[in-house]
Amino acid sequence: MDSRRRDVLKAGGGLGIWSVLAAAGIVTPAQAQDARNVAAFEATTLDDALRALGAGNAAESGAIRIGAPDVAEDGRAVALSVASDIPRTEQIVILIEENPYKVAASFRLSGAMAPSIQTRVKMARSTRVHVLVKADGRLFAARREVTVTVGGCGT
Template structure:
């Protein structure tokens, strides 16, 4: 199983290869450092190309009400909306809020899941960034009983 750090490193290598092969637009899409370094939900959404966030019933976040182990919290995001460009999963109280960023087209079923580290109980957000820049979200509180970030 790959760690997040290894995955990000491989993404950076692939982005570099794509850029050197004359595909800079793919290199940009492969890794958005600014978004992953963001400290707040709004900053991460803005760095990913979204505007002000608005709640929507068309975006779904899944995860446990109580996570027994914060080191591996299963989270999911989905939407049936068309015109979605990116789906994000964010953990508000993590040091870096953005956990996952998925590039989407209408040819892809916009339904993704991953596992995240959570050091403490927090609101978790699923954000759909639309082609016109609108950012629609759903949120869910996840309580962590055993910390995952060094806890």
């Protein structure tokens, strides 16, 4: 995807959603500005993304379940599910190691939500999917290898 197109889509989509929420009084303009970790979403190396997320000391956890196909036929839309059995899960972040931009998605969860998400992500090639879970102020991590037969995004 052309990086300028990606920038326009990110800015337009993000501004539209946050503008509606701010106009409705659901969030303040300051909350809308702080909601997105720009450095993490624009990181082009896994180390930079983890550093931006403050995940240098994330503990490995078997309480994070990553559902993904062993072999994804089309990298343009790979189905992923993540569930956390860690009490007080606040956030789930999905990182794709071999994608041009490492952070694929970030979900903030309220206490009323089940710590489980389902989404589709683009994957450039076969790689590890990393998941970070923030729970009770601590970070936990899990990984899973996914083989992609046809890549879904360019560099």
